[in-house]
Amino acid sequence: MIPVEHYVALSALLFTIGGVGFLVRRNVIVALMSIEVMLNAVNVALVAFNRLPTHNNAHTGQVFSFFIIAVAAASVAVGLAIVLSLFRIRRTVRSDEADLLKN
Amino acid sequence: MSAMGYAYFYLCATFAILGAIATVAAKNPIRGAMGLLLLILSIAGLFLALHAQFLAAIQLIVYAGAIVVLFLFVIMLLGPSASTPSDHRGRITRVAGAGLFAAAGLGAMALLVGSAPKSTIGPTGYPSPTGDFGSVDAFGRILFSQGLVPFELSSALLMVAIVGAVAVARGRHKSDPGAISGAATLEAENVPHAGQAPRTAGGITREAP
Numbered sequence: 248m249i250p251v252e253h254y255v256a257l258s259a260l261l262f263t264i265g266g267v268g269f270l271v272r273r274n275v276i277v278a279l280m281s282i283e284v285m286l287n288a289v290n291v292a293l294v295a296f297n298r299l300p301t302h303n304n305a306h307t308g309q310v311f312s313f314f315i316i317a318v319a320a321a322s323v324a325v326g327l328a329i330v331l332s333l334f335r336i337r338r339t340v341r342s343d344e345a346d347l348l349k350n
Numbered sequence: 351m352s353a354m355g356y357a358y359f360y361l362c363a364t365f366a367i368l369g370a371i372a373t374v375a376a377k378n379p380i381r382g383a384m385g386l387l388l389l390i391l392s393i394a395g396l397f398l399a400l401h402a403q404f405l406a407a408i409q410l411i412v413y414a415g416a417i418v419v420l421f422l423f424v425i426m427l428l429g430p431s432a433s434t435p436s437d438h439r440g441r442i443t444r445v446a447g448a449g450l451f452a453a454a455g456l457g458a459m460a461l462l463v464g465s466a467p468k469s470t471i472g473p474t475g476y477p478s479p480t481g482d483f484g485s486v487d488a489f490g491r492i493l494f495s496q497g498l499v500p501f502e503l504s505s506a507l508l509m510v511a512i513v514g515a516v517a518v519a520r521g522r523h524k525s526d527p528g529a530i531s532g533a534a535t536l537e538a539e540n541v542p543h544a545g546q547a548p549r550t551a552g553g554i555t556r557e558a559p
Contacts, residue, residue: 249359257363263455268374270448274434276379284370298400306492317504321511327424328519341434
């Protein structure tokens with residue numbers, strides 16, 4: 248197996264890419280996709296750590312990753328519903344025009 | 351065998367990074383969704399190499415089969431307005447914040463990789479897991495014994511998410527009680543023109559009874 252540092256480095260790189268996309272992009276759909284990229288990066292790190300021989304064939308990291316996938320599905324469902332609701336009100340998907348609470 | 355393992359890892363990692371960059375940099379959200387699909391497939395391949403067969407299957411079914419399709423569905427529903435034109439207002443602030451985040455993340459990565467103890471494993475890598483590590487059988491045994499309570503709670507979470515998504519995305523209709531009389535509605539039907547929402551009273555339109 249590849250040393251676990253490789254997986255952790257890949258995970259950190261993917262997480263950074265997702266975070267930068269979330270901060271830079273104004274399209275709400277792309278921001279949601281960036282969140283998915285970050286969650287996937289976390290999953291990679293958890294499953295790689297689970298493979299370490301010190302864990303003695305326990306499945307803790309994989310179970311954790313399973314729950315993260317469930318939470319990601321829930322967050323995408325609610326987030327896209329909010330995007331649709333925003334589009335119905337403002338006819339836009341830009342995050343800086345969602346200023347209904349402003350002033 | 352080890353060289354093949356490294357080649358497989360670097361192939362999957364390259365495709366994952368390419369997919370992530372395509373996701374966050376795409377002008378067209380559909381291309382972003384395709385990049386997300388590439389990332390998800392690559393990560394499923396990584397899970398296979400990590401003896402997590404069940405998670406690889408779940409990754410394909412839930413992410414590639416449900417989440418990406420849901421993204422594509424919403425993008426198709428919004429049509430051409432799903433892709434926003436780029437403008438340069440506040441660009442410096444955004445780029446500075448993102449650069450700070452990227453510097454912190456890459457610095458953390460460099461610290462972690464640089465400080466890792468070297469050559470703690472032999473040339474053959476970690477010992478192979480015993481039995482049916484990562485299979486549906488072993489995973490389900492753990493999930494329904496030690497992880498039973500969070501598993502049930504996650505079903506409740508998904509139920510609440512479904513109800514919330516339907517309630518948020520459905521909007522209000524004229525036939526609903528409370529939508530016409532008194533209640534402040536944010537419906538598009540009450541907005542005179544698209545894209546020109548009234549700014550008075552915080553953008554809330556109140557219909558006359």
